[in-house]
Amino acid sequence: MPEPKISSSSPNARDSVTVELVEFLSYLRSLDINVFVEGDRLRCNAPEGILTPELRAEISHKKAEIISFLKAANRTSSFTPAPIVPMGRDGNLSLSFAQQRLWFLDQLVPNNPFYNVPAALRLTGSLNLRALQQTFNEIVRRHEALRTTLAVVSGQPVQRIAAAFHLPINVVDLRNLPQESRQTEANRLTAEEAQRSFNLSNDLLLRVTLLQLDDAEYLLMLNMHHIVSDGWSIGVLI
DSSP, rough: EEEEEEETTSSHHHHHHHHHHHHHHHHHHHHTTTEEETTEEEEOOOOOTSSOOHHHHHHHHHHHHHHHHHHHHHHTTTTOOHHHHHHHSSOOOOOOHHHHHHHHHHHHHHTTTTTTTEEEEEEESSOOOOHHHHHHHHHHHHHHGGGGEEETTEEEEEEEOOOOOOOOOEEEEEEEEHHHHHHHHHHHHHHHHHOOOOTTTTTSSSEEEEEEEEEEEEEEEEEEEEEOOOHHHHHOOO
């Protein structure tokens, strides 16, 4: 008896086609090309100059497969998800994998500044220090990560989220220095702050220092530990 041939409708063949299609759609997405279904028509949005004749031809060639795939995906994702329920904050909260890695590195080399995330902003004009203080404390109130420290329980690191935490702003007045020396001193203090380490167990993992260079000129220094922040977070904070 001859061996049965595997037709194009076999599960393995279908899986292979699906994988190739997903890879192709992922590639389009990486180019910022958005492919979607509108009714029974395939639509495509792309930045100018990105959609080459070769890509247009390939999209056209796979048009029926793409429409079928996207319609199936839309049907699958049309369910109503269950609401996200916050976990209690009274127990031991485990670290994320990224936090575990950073905590381990901190234990390996204690008091290191390797994972500080510093930033500095120049402010000009009339500054309301009280409003600035209230602003940062409101940010800390809203974002649990900025009220988080790390403790060790039974040999394992856990997160401790404070219900409330007052963030002090250290103000350094440089106006007593000669005009030509103020920026130099500000640069020195900024570099020094960027290298100042955090104690992950006890310190608030956000520090704010305000340097006053003149009556209407300031330098606002921010420093966070990477275990609660990253470059994107700094942008959001600013």
